[in-house]
Amino acid sequence: MPYTTFSEAKIKSLIDAIENDGYAVLPDWASCDQLEALQTLVAKSVATAGNNYVALSGNEAGAGTPLHEWANSRDFIELCRRIVSSAMGQQSTELALHQTLRCLTGDGGRRESLIFHYDSYVLTTIIPVCMPQEGETGDLLMLPNRRPLRRNYVLNLLDKLLVDNRWVQRRLIRRFASQSEAFTRIRMLPGHLYMFWGYRSLHANLPVAHDALRATAVFHYHNVHGNSSLAGRVRRSLSGFKPPQQQTDATQS
Numbered sequence: 086m087p088y089t090t091f092s093e094a095k096i097k098s099l100i101d102a103i104e105n106d107g108y109a110v111l112p113d114w115a116s117c118d119q120l121e122a123l124q125t126l127v128a129k130s131v132a133t134a135g136n137n138y139v140a141l142s143g144n145e146a147g148a149g150t151p152l153h154e155w156a157n158s159r160d161f162i163e164l165c166r167r168i169v170s171s172a173m174g175q176q177s178t179e180l181a182l183h184q185t186l187r188c189l190t191g192d193g194g195r196r197e198s199l200i201f202h203y204d205s206y207v208l209t210t211i212i213p214v215c216m217p218q219e220g221e222t223g224d225l226l227m228l229p230n231r232r233p234l235r236r237n238y239v240l241n242l243l244d245k246l247l248v249d250n251r252w253v254q255r256r257l258i259r260r261f262a263s264q265s266e267a268f269t270r271i272r273m274l275p276g277h278l279y280m281f282w283g284y285r286s287l288h289a290n291l292p293v294a295h296d297a298l299r300a301t302a303v304f305h306y307h308n309v310h311g312n313s314s315l316a317g318r319v320r321r322s323l324s325g326f327k328p329p330q331q332q333t334d335a336t337q338s
């Protein structure tokens with residue numbers, strides 16, 4: 086990656102863009118070689134999944150590829166830490182990124198699209214790996230910065246429950262159809278890095294055609310309620326029960 090150190094002014098300009106425009110971009114984050122390596126991983130993963138939707142998560146996913154390299158990059162983690170610390174008004178001490186490689190294609194890819202949600206992590210960063218060039222381009226859609234960082238896990242849960250139901254999801258899709266200008270729509274380019282407040286922004290991706298492929302490397306930083314004992318109990322009780330819309334929560338971007 087061409088970026089290693091960032092001046093205070095650069096960090097501030099990234100935060101200003103996230104606050105004012107809903108997102109910030111670092112162009113050409115990935116080199117051609119890195120992009121090629123990830124495209125090879127995507128092709129292999131999609132073929133293994135029967136040319137359907139697949140998501141690889143966790144620290145071991147993508148071992149030996151730039152996915153693993155970035156997730157463990159001190160420069161990348163430090164960049165996220167500095168941005169998030171300013172948003173939280175206090176130093177973030179998290180030392181890791183949560184990574185996912187999402188590959189959307191086929192029926193599964195369409196089912197996993199247009200699901201509006203809030204992430205559990207303060208900062209969401211996305212590096213597109215494969216994006217359709219024409220037709221349905223799988224753009225990122227958002228209503229930026231719609232909620233504050235909740236200090237209380239129960240309020241966070243309420244925010245999520247208010248969105249995670251068929252009625253509200255349909256209403257949001259109808260609103261996008263009739264009032265698309267109300268949404269921030271980002272046509273993402275492979276290799277660039279996009280960042281936004283995933284926790285605060287209601288977001289989803291637009292679908293791609295059945296025979297098209299949309300793959301993104303997603304890195305989340307700072308789980309707001311990661312230390313909440315109630316959050317832990319809820320996660321454990323949900324671990325054996327995952328309704329369709331909760332399977333992609335916090336990762337769909």
Ligand SMILES: [Fe+2]
Pocket residue numbers: 202203204209283288334335336337338
């Ligand atoms: Fe997300």
